[in-house]
Amino acid sequence: MSRRRLLGASLGGAGAALLGLSGCGSASGSISAGTDHLTIWYWNGSLSAKLLATSARGVPGARGLKVKGASIAGDYRGKLRTVMAARAYVPDLACLNSPIGDYFPDESEFVDLKDLGADAVEDEYLAWKWKSCVSPSGRMIGFPLDAGPTALYYRRDLFEQAGLPTEPEEVAEATSTWEKYLQVGKTLKAKAPSHPYLVSQIAYVFRMALYQSPKQFVDADNRFIGDQEHVKRAWDLAVETYRQGLSARALDGTPDFNSALSGGRIGTINNAVWYIGGLKDTAPRTSGKWRLTTMPDGPANYGGSYVGITRYCRDPEGAFAFLKWMLGPANQLKSYQEMSLFPTTPAVYSQPAMREPDPFFGGQIPVDVFGPAAKKAPVIFFSAYENTANTPVYQELTNVETLGKNPDKAWRDAMNAAERALAQRGVS
Amino acid sequence: MATLAQAPPSDSTEEPARTEAPRGRWRRHLPPYVAISPYYILFALFGAFPVFFSFYLSFHDWDGIGSMKFVGFRQYYWLLHDSVFWHSIVNTFEIWFMSTVPMLFLALVLAFLLHSQVRYSAAWRVAYFIPNVTSMVAMTIVFGSVFAQAGLANSLLKAVGVDGIGWLTSSLGIKSAISLMVIWRWVGYNALIFLAGLQAIPNELFEAARVDGASSRQVLFRVVVPQLRPVILFAIITSTIGGLQIFTESQVLFYSDDPGTAGGPGQEGMTIVLYLWQKSFNDLQFGYGAAMGWILFALIAVFAVINWRLVSGGDRDDRRGIPLLRKGGRNGR
Secondary structure, eight states, X not given: OXXXXXXXXXXXXXXXXXXXXXXXXXXXXXXXXXXXXXXXXXXXXXXXHHHHHHHHHOOTTSTTOOEEEEEOOSOHHHHHHHHHHHTSSBOSEEEEESOGGGGGGGGGGBOOGGXXXXXXXXXXXXXXXXXXXXXXXXXXXXXXXXXXXXXXXXXXXXXXXXXXXXXXXXXXXXXSSHHHHHHHHHHHHHHSTTOOBSBSOHHHHHHHHHHTSSOOSBOTTSOBOTTSHHHHHHHHXXXXXXXXXXXXXXXXXXXXXXXXXXXXXXXXXXXXXXXXXXXXXXXXXXXXXXXEEOOTXXXXXXXXXXEEEXXXXXXXXXXXXXXXXXXXXXXXXXXXXXXXXXXXXXXXXXXXXXXXXXXXXXXXXXXXXXXXXXXXXXXXXXXXXXXXXXXXXXXXXXXXXXXXOOHHHHHHHHHHHHHHHHHHTTOO | OOOGGGHHHHHHHHXXXXXXXXXXXXXXXXXXXXXXXXXXXXHIXXXXXXXXXXXXXXXXXXXXXXXXXXXXXXXHHHHHTOHHHHHHHHHHHHHHHHHHHHHHHHHHHHHHHHHSOOTTHHHHHHHHXXXXXSOHHHHHHHHXXXXXXXXXXXXXXXXXXXXXXXXXXXXXXXXXXXXXXHHHHHHHHHHHHXXXXXXXXXXXXXXXXXXXXXXXXXXXXXXXXXXXXXXXXXXXXXXXXXXXXXXXXXXXXXXXXXXXXXXXXXXXXXXXXXXXXXXXXXXOOHHHHHHHHHHHHHHHHHHHHHHHHHHHGGGGOGGGHHHHHHHHHHHHO
16 A cells, blocks of 8 residues: 555545544434433532432333433533534433523423423422423423522621520511611621621622512513512612621622631621532531521522423433432432432421531521421522523622612613613513 | 555656646645645634634524524624623723733833843743743632732732722722733743844844943833834734733633622623623523624724734834834724
8 A cells, every 4th residue: 555545545534534523413312312321411419429320220110211410510501502502412301500491492492391291290399499390381391400498597606796686586586577687787787896797798688589579570471570669679678788888798709708708707698508518618617606597588599400301302201200210209308418409399308317407507407497498489480581681780789889889870770781681682 | 555666657647637637637636635634624613614603693693502593783783782892892902901011011121131141041931931821710710819808919018008909899900900910921921922032133233232332221122122023013913812802810700600790890800702701601692792703803803903004014214113112002092
């Protein structure tokens, strides 16, 4: 063979390989086509590795069905949307983070779980969570994974120094409304020797007060309702918090926030159950000083995930059988123990395994607060355009807080920006 | 089995074919093209195709999964009426100006110093270049704590009796913080480029200057800078292109799950590319992002031409180089 032919042959081979690369996307579009298992994509921490190890060998109760988990690192949503756009290598099942409304415009990419008999297990799940899986057209595109009930985290030691009530029931009573909560904040800042702030950032007051409302920024008919009373009230509460000087003005996750939190300059936090891990990581030295109680004006839900079955799945019945097993009450309990994923099946909240006292909260049992909160959270509709609409509002809250922008002007700017951004997307 | 000995005769047999049949000519030129094909196949797939597709995309409304809807020039129309976009352009130019001018000046001085006889010059060069090959994401996280309210930068200021600055909470602070990161990263790179240019300047010029009694300062501004003009042009154009695409610094500096934090308070750190990224990959408005990319392309092209004109236009008169450079900086703002 001549050198030239050798060169030609090898280049031809390389070219063929390149062509092959682009051509080998299977006709079915599923990443598991031609294998003996189904594939589920998840991000680290969203599913129990132990349960996935079991299902990879065979899903209990489903003969011959194997489901393997693939942990996707990095930009999970971006990668999932990429394979869906390419219609190749799409997983059979995929974890979906909230807001699930992002996927409503492309709801036909997912199997309607009601067609697979999801209604039969509806009673086992939190009603608001179940409803949030259903798109405006009535298609159930996700299955409840975990919940994010919220609570008021507070520093018992600082409350005690300020002469405020210290036990969860008493604090719940003293902060039963946002107005009373701000009063407590004033006392806390004035009387506790370190003059702690009530909140890290006013955006949290806004977010939680808004999540207590069933209505958000855009309704199911794609109408902008963000200029109405339910949003304005949350805004006013946040601005009032700023006016009274009760905010540490530390943006989430910044070094300033971390040092304020571990240094005891933040007296309370309104956040979801999944923040427990973040709090323990950020401020390990404050262990034992925190307590949990009901959020002012009642509980809400913040975050929580779903699992959807994509339209490329070759065995939707099998995939649904896997979901019923993986996310059934018994395994949600196991997932809580292993991964701190808060169950969406309220029956397990009273199980002994969930009632472990947590020394970080001075031996308090977190589920005593989060369990009732999960049951009482309002049913909320999140449209696909929620982020588009609320981003300017969060930005203007930051402007008020850090740059001292006039709150009235900030509100008008936020509304104008939200309406313009929505008009661009065909929402008015 | 074919052997190499057959190659020359085969050339001579192809000779008449080249004039008679175009097909033979094609065959003759094919091997070199095939030999370089890996480059252009890869370029076509990962370079040219995305470029043309983004142009096509900029006339559509697309969320990345569903069907694409043709909207004509609507995306461009929205973009020109988008105050955040204009703000991001202003921010980008402010950051570009605040970083590029001091950076190039510093780089020039550094190069001049490195060019003189110093000990361990190789070690110095490596040291100055290291920031350029450091992961910017990691460094931004480090800078994030340096510029925190109670961070190193404010501690240093307090140590010399100056009040702390809201590095991440005021317009000027945010822009200064980002500019400092850019300077930190690129000053060594540009110094090395200037150094290479310096070494190409004939020694006689330096000697003549010294004989004439010129000071170091005079040598720098009267000899080095005019001689380095092509290199300065290169550095200005590359740092303009780079500067208009600042992204990582402000993205990582203000990153959180909270959608309101992109670009920092008042969106003072919102650059064009950060806004493009936010609209495309957070808001899933890929058509809008693509349109933004093309406007950015046009901006960069315009500035490359302006830079080129200003810096190379002084060929007729060497002394015009510096005033024109300064003018270029002002216009750039």
